[in-house]
Amino acid sequence: MSRLSASRTPTIALPAEHNYGRLYRVPPEMEAHFKELDPCNVFNPGVGETSPHKNWA
Numbered sequence: 737m738s739r740l741s742a743s744r745t746p747t748i749a750l751p752a753e754h755n756y757g758r759l760y761r762v763p764p765e766m767e768a769h770f771k772e773l774d775p776c777n778v779f780n781p782g783v784g785e786t787s788p789h790k791n792w793a
Contacts, residue, residue, distance in 0.1 A: 761785040 762770070762784030770783070771792060782788035 767784065767786055770786065771777075774780075775791070777787065777790055777792045781790070787793065
């Protein structure tokens with residue numbers, strides 16, 4: 737049995753493999769988080785099937 741109790745098991749929303757953002761759509765909460773971190777959409781445009789355009793157009 738795992739040392740972590742069931743109550744401490746994290747909820748997994750996305751796969752752990754590298755570069756998931758190009759293969760899977762991100763949840764709306766994560767997309768909002770990306771927009772908050774990068775309002776101009778210049779750091780990694782198009783990740784998670786989001787808009788690849790400047791300023792999220």
